[in-house]
Amino acid sequence: MAKPVRPWTDVLAYRQRDRRIILPLTVLAAGAAWAFLGPAFALAWLAANLAVVGCGVALCDWIARRPAPGDRLESALALYTFIHTVAYCALPIGLADDGTKTAVIAGMSVIGGVAMSSLDELAISRRIGGAALGAALLCGLVGALIAGQHPAHGPAPAWLKTGLALSGVLAFFGYVYQAAAKRIGADNRMAEALAVARRKEHEAAEANAAKTTFLATMSHEIRTPLNGVLGMAQAMAAGELSDEQRQRLSVIRQAGQSLTAVLNDVLDLSKIEAGLMQIEATPFDLGETLQAAVSAFAQLAEHKGLTLNLQIEPEALGQYRGDPTRLRQVAHNLVSNAVKFTAEGAVEVTAWTGADGWLSVAVADSGPGIADDQRDKLFDKFVQLDASTTRRHGGSGLGLAICRELLALMGGRIALESAPGRGSTFTLSLPLERLAATGAAAAVAETAPLAGPPLRILAAEDNEANRLVLAALLGHAGADLTIVTNGAEAVDAWAAGDWDVVLMDVQMPVMDGVAAVQEIRRREAAEARRPTPVIALTANAMTHQVAEMRAAGMDDHVGKPIDIVRLFAAIEAAVARAPAAEDASLRAG
Numbered sequence: 001m002a003k004p005v006r007p008w009t010d011v012l013a014y015r016q017r018d019r020r021i022i023l024p025l026t027v028l029a030a031g032a033a034w035a036f037l038g039p040a041f042a043l044a045w046l047a048a049n050l051a052v053v054g055c056g057v058a059l060c061d062w063i064a065r066r067p068a069p070g071d072r073l074e075s076a077l078a079l080y081t082f083i084h085t086v087a088y089c090a091l092p093i094g095l096a097d098d099g100t101k102t103a104v105i106a107g108m109s110v111i112g113g114v115a116m117s118s119l120d121e122l123a124i125s126r127r128i129g130g131a132a133l134g135a136a137l138l139c140g141l142v143g144a145l146i147a148g149q150h151p152a153h154g155p156a157p158a159w160l161k162t163g164l165a166l167s168g169v170l171a172f173f174g175y176v177y178q179a180a181a182k183r184i185g186a187d188n189r190m191a192e193a194l195a196v197a198r199r200k201e202h203e204a205a206e207a208n209a210a211k212t213t214f215l216a217t218m219s220h221e222i223r224t225p226l227n228g229v230l231g232m233a234q235a236m237a238a239g240e241l242s243d244e245q246r247q248r249l250s251v252i253r254q255a256g257q258s259l260t261a262v263l264n265d266v267l268d269l270s271k272i273e274a275g276l277m278q279i280e281a282t283p284f285d286l287g288e289t290l291q292a293a294v295s296a297f298a299q300l301a302e303h304k305g306l307t308l309n310l311q312i313e314p315e316a317l318g319q320y321r322g323d324p325t326r327l328r329q330v331a332h333n334l335v336s337n338a339v340k341f342t343a344e345g346a347v348e349v350t351a352w353t354g355a356d357g358w359l360s361v362a363v364a365d366s367g368p369g370i371a372d373d374q375r376d377k378l379f380d381k382f383v384q385l386d387a388s389t390t391r392r393h394g395g396s397g398l399g400l401a402i403c404r405e406l407l408a409l410m411g412g413r414i415a416l417e418s419a420p421g422r423g424s425t426f427t428l429s430l431p432l433e434r435l436a437a438t439g440a441a442a443a444v445a446e447t448a449p450l451a452g453p454p455l456r457i458l459a460a461e462d463n464e465a466n467r468l469v470l471a472a473l474l475g476h477a478g479a480d481l482t483i484v485t486n487g488a489e490a491v492d493a494w495a496a497g498d499w500d501v502v503l504m505d506v507q508m509p510v511m512d513g514v515a516a517v518q519e520i521r522r523r524e525a526a527e528a529r530r531p532t533p534v535i536a537l538t539a540n541a542m543t544h545q546v547a548e549m550r551a552a553g554m555d556d557h558v559g560k561p562i563d564i565v566r567l568f569a570a571i572e573a574a575v576a577r578a579p580a581a582e583d584a585s586l587r588a589g
């Protein structure tokens with residue numbers, strides 16, 4: 001018989017469970033003993049068994065309190081189990097001795113029941129379960145011998161009948177033993193399968209964590225050179241160029257932006273899969289959010305000769321609580337696809353609130369449409385219906401998969417209505433809390449590059465190409481810029497000067513940006529200096545990384561590749577939020 005895999009102390013749990021049924025059963029059995037064998041035997045048997053059960057309860061409780069019960073305690077419990085089984089089986093032996101048919105049948109049934117009940121424990125401890133089974137076997141044999149003493153009917157001699165009864169008892173116990181062996185085998189296989197499943201689960205979790213780290217690292221490593229490419233392209237676009245050069249530059253920018261979009265998609269998907277995607281719940285204006293997603297394609301739609309309209313039903317206008325960034329991202333993806341795949345006609349974006357209070361946004365196009373059998377596939381990762389359109393329009397096949405996952409995270413869903421040749425309508429629905437019917441829609445202003453007197457900007461950046469990008473972008477915007485190459489130099493330069501804003505890269509040699517901003521914040525507190533706005537300017541783009549930067553004392557985060565409009569907006573917002581200039585007197589003191 002295979003060795004059980006569970007610790008023998010699991011038997012204690014069975015004993016604990018059995019406590020509630022063992023007393024009533026013992027009393028009931030004593031009643032039966034009374035009926036067959038009279039009060040003297042019944043009371044003596046009951047008293048002996050109650051005493052044994054009491055000892056058993058005390059023994060099990062004592063073992064359970066031991067810090068690490070060893071082999072000797074297992075043997076002690078096995079010995080107790082043997083004694084208890086024999087004490088209990090005194091009743092069926094008594095019944096066998098009674099000799100009447102009903103008494104013998106009742107007695108042997110009790111022994112059979114005791115043998116079967118030892119199966120559970122035999123699958124946990126061979127010693128303890130074996131003691132119960134051995135005691136029951138012994139009592140069964142004794143019972144058969146005693147019953148054989150009674151005057152027999154039938155042609156065969158008494159010794160033969162007793163022999164047959166003994167073989168019957170042995171055969172029965174043989175079957176019980178075989179059942180126990182099978183049970184242990186099944187338990188062991190189950191435990192092995194469970195261990196394999198747990199190991200695989202652990203390995204999968206480790207692989208997933210490694211994948212997330214790999215993606216975060218690759219994202220950082222790709223964004224850094226991409227920042228050089230896109231930053232310089234933006235800086236060059238601001239200068240004097242011939243039409244041909246401007247056209248070539250626009251190709252570089254578009255290619256860089258596509259690469260950034262793929263990078264963002266892969267990163268988003270890995271965040272969703274790792275359960276790291278966080279959904280915000282902040283107040284936002286629906287009109288502003290959808291307008292931002294739609295107007296990004298106005299130029300492209302015009303270029304293709306498409307009509308692009310946004311229509312929000314009056315009762316849906318206003319403020320909601322939710323995640324505007326993710327809603328914009330989903331709408332952006334749907335409008336991007338609609339404009340991308342539609343050759344002529346119109347793209348209509350409509351928003352309304354349903355009777356159930358859910359917000360719906362539909363993006364309808366007059367494009368090629370989608371066949372029924374392809375509908376479900378579309379929302380899978382890396383699925384593109386037509387390779388030739390993909391070659392023409394680009395794309396990674398991740399957009400709709402991300403839309404579906406993001407909507408699910410926000411508690412919403414996406415539906416598609418389409419037929420080949422009749423256009424497509426993607427409709428997203430979201431349960432969003434309504435805040436106010438009419439929102440104080442902030443005017444969406446194009447950011448004028450750093451208006452006002454030149455800002456004193458300190459930038460820390462270890463990558464030479466990116467230093468050139470910063471010098472080109474900010475120098476062109478008329479900033480008074482000082483660039484250092486690591487966090488330690490940034491802290492020294494900050495201490496020696498008076499700055500409107502600090503732009504801090506994060507991964508730098510000597511001292512990283514997070515340690516540098518912590519040191520700056522520490523010194524500001526110690527010297528009661530006016531806090532200088534510090535903006536993290538980094539290729540680290542994972543949500544948890546951004547949260548760590550803010551916790552360390554960064555006021556804002558601008559990702560790389562740098563988008564010039566976003567950078568200028570962040571600088572102006574940080575400067576506007578900074579304490580008024582008169583507070584600077586503190587700084588002198």
Ligand code: ADP
Binds near residue numbers: 338370385389390
């Ligand atoms: P991508 O656009 O990056 O290829 P998506 O997941 O956004 O990836 O879309 C997957 C595929 O679904 C597209 O390649 C295209 O074949 C099909 N598709 C998406 N939107 C439309 C649409 N509005 N009209 C026709 N086909 C579409």
